[in-house]
Amino acid sequence: MSAALANPTEMIRRGAPRVIHNDEELAVYTEALFKLTAKPDPTADEEEAIELMTLLVESYEQERYPVAEAEPVDVLRYLLERNGLSQRDIALELGSESTVSLVLSGKRQLNRDHIARLSHRFNVSPAVFFGVSSPPPDS
Numbered sequence: 001m002s003a004a005l006a007n008p009t010e011m012i013r014r015g016a017p018r019v020i021h022n023d024e025e026l027a028v029y030t031e032a033l034f035k036l037t038a039k040p041d042p043t044a045d046e047e048e049a050i051e052l053m054t055l056l057v058e059s060y061e062q063e064r065y066p067v068a069e070a071e072p073v074d075v076l077r078y079l080l081e082r083n084g085l086s087q088r089d090i091a092l093e094l095g096s097e098s099t100v101s102l103v104l105s106g107k108r109q110l111n112r113d114h115i116a117r118l119s120h121r122f123n124v125s126p127a128v129f130f131g132v133s134s135p136p137p138d139s
Contacts, residue, residue: 017029017052017053017056019059019060020056020060026057033057033125034119036049037115037119037126038113054126057125057127058127072115072128072129073104076103076118077104079118079122079124088100090118090121093114094110094117094118
């Protein structure tokens, strides 16, 4: 057992991430997660923090706001439709209109940077873009 886990109560007292219990805590964790995922070259510790915080956010959202799982492209299409946006409207988030077209046609997957920008644009957890059967994307 690692020294850090020898006293979990002390870890929590010192501010370690904890289970999310309400929407206010969710907002704090989501904002912190957005900031971490927006970093161009996260450290190994930041990667670990992203993974842990994503699990905490996903757990709360799945319990509080259950949603049928969908592929990332389907989530993106839904968000575009729901917000009355066209492909051109998210070109900045994905880098170009051609990238948007490739993603929506299934010829290209969203990467970490795309997900960070789309999550921020649509105010949703990055986890919604991870897909039914795919792990979180690499850069």
